[in-house]
């Protein structure tokens with residue numbers, strides 16, 4: 001279902017369609033999910049941009065029959081996506097807390113390596129490096145978003161505004177030495193330059209160094225129907241087997257895995273040089289076995305999953321249209337990337353949802369991609385109080401409902417859209 005035919009010519013260059021697996025290069029790929037044509041999830045629009053034709057690209061997920069990676073093949077130009085990325089990690093208190101614990105955990109496990117040098121690839125505004133630095137680590141951030149890197153530098157976290165790449169490593173080593181710890185959170189899911197990055201990691205990582213990365217976990221995504229975690233910036237959906245395959249290609253091995261609850265379920269993966277004497281924890285095999293039991297190696301598992309999003313779309317739109325008919329005022333909470341996907345896929349725009357709140361100042365005053373819902377501060381809930389709030393940031397539903405319990409006490413109702421739409425009583 002290629003819908004890109006009608007796009008203006010000059011827009012076409014903004015994405016390319018690959019025909020081979022990002023990890024193993026196999027061409028044996030099957031599309032199992034199509035969420036239609038969509039605007040990139042983090043491309044929030046200014047009022048002026050609302051009048052221009054919006055760039056959209058097919059949002060489809062494919063399964064590789066060889067290494068079993070689930071992946072997008074329509075790759076949106078990374079400069080388009082990241083040059084003005086509006087996501088500041090430190091504006092999310094929940095993420096700040098998560099990374100504080102993350103830093104503590106790593107520092108306790110590997111104090112010597114942490115003191116040597118911690119390099120964070122895709123360091124955002126230094127949300128992970130700040131707690132590392134506080135603990136006494138030597139830190140260095142690398143992030144392509146210039147506006148974000150600038151802020152990190154101002155706050156005392158040395159950050160290079162660039163993409164991490166193998167050809168830059170020699171210079172880094174000369175200036176800062178080898179890294180005892182390299183971290184990278186969600187970056188490996190958000191790039192099609194995987195092999196170049198991992199070649200760079202291998203070179204930059206000290207002999208006894210540890211490479212730690214966190215990615216969303218495919219098994220959780222499938223289990224909880226988190227199809228809204230699909231967006232153009234999110235290219236790969238990882239499980240242990242394809243990751244093992246990928247790291248091995250670059251002389252690295254997985255030594256441990258921890259399950260986390262970030263973004264609806266993630267895994268924190270610890271890796272080292274293949275030749276290092278570090279032993280492999282039991283957990284790694286347990287993850288592999290569990291994934292096999294679930295059927296992550298079979299296309300049928302993914303096809304079964306793909307039947308669920310259309311049901312959410314049908315139920316949610318019916319629910320909202322009914323409320324609208326009764327004259328109810330509906331808004332949404334959390335203009336995250338997954339909100340963009342959910343709203344676009346379900347065709348929910350500003351005629352149904354009056355506004356969407358977000359705590360990031362960089363998003364406020366802008367409009368959601370594709371659906372053009374105004375993004376406002378959370379305080380708006382108090383001045384223009386709705387009857388219903390859709391929690392689009394459903395992974396924080398408990399925290400949000402606790403924080404905004406005044407809303408429920410005043411008779412308002414929350415709607416949680418995933419795994420299936422429900423009104424919270």
Ligand SMILES: [Zn+2]
Pocket residue numbers: 021022023024025026064065066067068069
């Ligand atoms: Zn593959």
